[in-house]
Amino acid sequence: MDLNYTAEDLAFRDQVRTYLEANLPQDLQQKVLNHKRLSREDFVRWHKILAKQGWVATGWPAEYGGTGWTATQRHIFEEECARAGTPAILPFGVNMVAPVIMAFGNQAQKDYYLPRILSCEDWWCQGYSEPGSGSDLASLKTRAEREGDHYIVNGQKTWTTLAQHADMIFCLVRTDTGVRKQEGISFLLIDMKTPGITVRPIIMLDEEHEVNEVFFDNVKVPVENLIGEENKGWTYAKYLLGHERTNIAAVGRAKRELQFLKRIAAKHQKNGLPLIDDAVYASKVASLEVELMALEITVLRVISQDSGRPGPEASLLKIKGTEIQQRLTELMVEAVGPYGLPFDPAFLEGETEHSIVGDDDAAPLAPYYFNFRKTSIYGGSNEIQKNIITQMILGL
Structure with missing residues (x-):
């Protein structure tokens, strides 16, 4: 190789x-x-x-x-x-639902949805997680009951990223309660303008409106919006998650952020010297850089196979990629010290030229740090990914 x-x-x-x-x-x-x-x-x-x-x-x-x-x-x-x-x-249309439509959708669905995803005519969001059904996604409770040529959907999704902007949501719903939980799930495409859908914001610590709760109250969804077969949605969901986990590794972004980290560590001082010259801090940066290099080589090894369908190795990339991303944000906040404490939403929104702390590099770092706490959870928590590796790669 x-x-x-x-x-x-x-x-x-x-x-x-x-x-x-x-x-x-x-x-x-x-x-x-x-x-x-x-x-x-x-x-x-x-x-x-x-x-x-x-x-x-x-x-x-x-x-x-x-x-x-x-x-x-x-x-x-x-x-x-x-x-x-x-x-x-944004991955929800191009990298997540589109591969599912290509692999399991019918020709009419491909002809209609794929061009609209390409042109960004439709903004998609993901209806997976529910209150009490995150890592144990198969325990979801949102129901879809068929009535003639429609499904009637009732339930709630949560942590729905950018749903306030979405035109469409791809949604896991329960269509059979009398079988094993993984076998009673279907995959529906739902127009967010359908009567009965309510989007309620979840405002995060940094005052950002990134995620939402989505409520379904007797929402009518045409049967033609079902992907594949009824009650086979768990198969399609796992296929989608493989694509999501591969993308989460984000090696290129981590490499860019490593250079940013080195720059701010050279600008901020400890005991009169640039922090990057402090032996203890420099060793942390060096250790992280070695881990990032190892991840990049692993990504190259995976893509050299070019199977086109992510396997369990996607879980490995997801774990290590998110650990590195979180470590980067930790070292950034450590580098700027108290300059990273204040939240400055107006500056982040571009309403002011300079931050309230006088250090434009430092101002976004506390929100950045908190936002990246979620990366080890979404796409399937890292603990779940370790279980997948144990079962599917190590055979234990």
């Missing part, structure tokens, strides 16, 4: 860099690099720029409007986007 880039790979990297330098709006880049909040319009704007180039769906087959790139090309593209500081392409 050769993990070095070929001449063709390097030429592709140069092509991507040139494109990003010419087409990434500077205001979006500065928001990303400086940890400012992005609006719905920011995400949509960048999505449409990439869509015009045909580079939105890097993992899709060309027949559905994707790039048809190799796994190595997709890795290079993600690395270059992270290095340049592009907004993320």
Whole structure:
């Protein structure tokens, strides 16, 4: 196995860099690099720029409007986007529900939904977690009862990311209570404008409205919005989660944030010297950098197989990727000390030129730290991922 880039790979990297330098709006880049909040319009704007180039769906087959790139090309593209500081392409449509529609949807569903995902005509959110049904997702209680050519959906979802902006939600619902819990789940696509749906914000510690509760009260969903077979949704859900966990590793973003960490550690001092020159702190940074390098090599080993369908190795990438992301934010807050304490929502929203603490690098770091506490939980908690590795890789 050769993990070095070929001449063709390097030429592709140069092509991507040139494109990003010419087409990434500077205001979006500065928001990303400086940890400012992005609006719905920011995400949509960048999505449409990439869509015009045909580079939105890097993992899709060309027949559905994707790039048809190799796994190595997709890795290079993600690395270059992270290095340049592009907004993320939100995963719920492109990287999560779209692969499920391709693999298990019927032709009419593919023809209707996939072009709308490519164009960002539909903004998607994910209806998985419920109160009391997070890591034990199969215990979900949201019901869908069939009445003629519709399902009637009742229940609640929680921690639904950016549902306040969503046009559509892909939703796990219980359609049979008389079987083993994993066997009575179905996968529905639901229009968020349907009467009976209520979205209630969950405001986080940093005053950010990122997640929500979503309530379903006698919501009518056409049977044609069922993906695959009734009561087979658990299979589709696991397939989707494999794609989600692979993307969570985010090696390119971690590499960019490591450089940011080194910069602020060089700017802040301890005992009259830059913190980066303190032996204890420097050893922490070095140890983290070694772990990140090991993760990158592991990612390259996984993508060299290019099976197109994430296996249990996605759990390994998810665990290590989220641990590194959390450690990065911990070291950032440690570097800036008390400058990271105040929350400055107005600064994060771009309403003021400078932060209230006088250190624009430090101002977003406390919210950033708290936000990344969730990464070891979503996509299936890291404890659950360890169980998957034990059973499916180690055979225990």
